[in-house]
Amino acid sequence: MTEASEITGLKMGQTIRARRKKLKLTLNDVADAAGISIGYVSLIERDKAIPTLITLSSIAKALGVGIEFFVSRPTPNECVSHSAGRQQFLMGKSQLRYERLGANFAGHELSSFIMILEPGYTSEIVTHSGEEVVFVLSGQLELTIDGDKMMLGEGDSAHYDAARPHGWSNPSDQANRLLWTGTIDLFEDRSRSD
Structure with missing residues (x-):
């Protein structure tokens, strides 16, 4: 398979458009920053044109990400989260723990975690x-x-x-577990994003 057909198979244009809209940028903003025409950006976003890697790199830079943001996909095994091997984060003096459930792949919009408060x-x-969904797995949550x-x-x-202004607390004497899903990546690499 050639490089061009691999990129075509990814439907990269949809990912570029989603990223641009997430950053609230116009076609003109991206075209100016990438040094290409508005028409060409539009063709790329509609998967009517396949950019060279140099052009894709310029678009990626304009959108604050690396080129891999548009061309990487998780393998089937990377799409699965096993409880024993989940990536965990502690916040504060371990009052709040996160277990990442979601996968990172080009253009992903959702993030999902189990949170222990x-x-x-x-x-x-x-x-x-964005938006959030919280599901209480155990315990009580004051939302x-x-x-x-x-x-x-x-x-x-x-x-x-x-x-909408929002926050949580655990007023009980037991830890609680939540399933949180949202359209913001809580632990994204900020050096490569907006």
């Missing part, structure tokens, strides 16, 4: 673009949205626009 944990109130506090128990869930 220790007793007494309280987050700050935040806002950001605050727009200043309103709601108690969620095992099996309860919430789906909300993350632009």
Whole structure:
């Protein structure tokens, strides 16, 4: 398989368009930064043209990512998350633990984690673009949205626009486990993004 046909098979244009829209950039913004015409960017985004690697590198730079963002795909094994080998992160004095469930691949929009909140944990109130879904696997969660506090128990869930001020706390004396899915990558490499 040739390099061009491999890139075509990825439907790279859709990934470029999604990244551009995520950054709220126009076709003109990307064209100017990459040093190519608006028409050519449009053709690439519609998968009507295949850029050279040099042009793709210029587009990637304009979109704040590396070229691998558009050409890498996880293998079937990388799409699967096994509990014994999950990547984990600790925040604070281990009051908040994350286990990454999702895979990183070109153009992915969703991130998913299991979160363990220790007793007494309280987050700050935040806002950001995108949306979130929280499902309580065990324990209790106090969810605050727009200043309103709601108690969620095992099996309860919430789906909300993350632009609304929101935060969580665990008011119980037991750790709780949440399944969190959202359209923001909590641990993305900020040096390569917006």
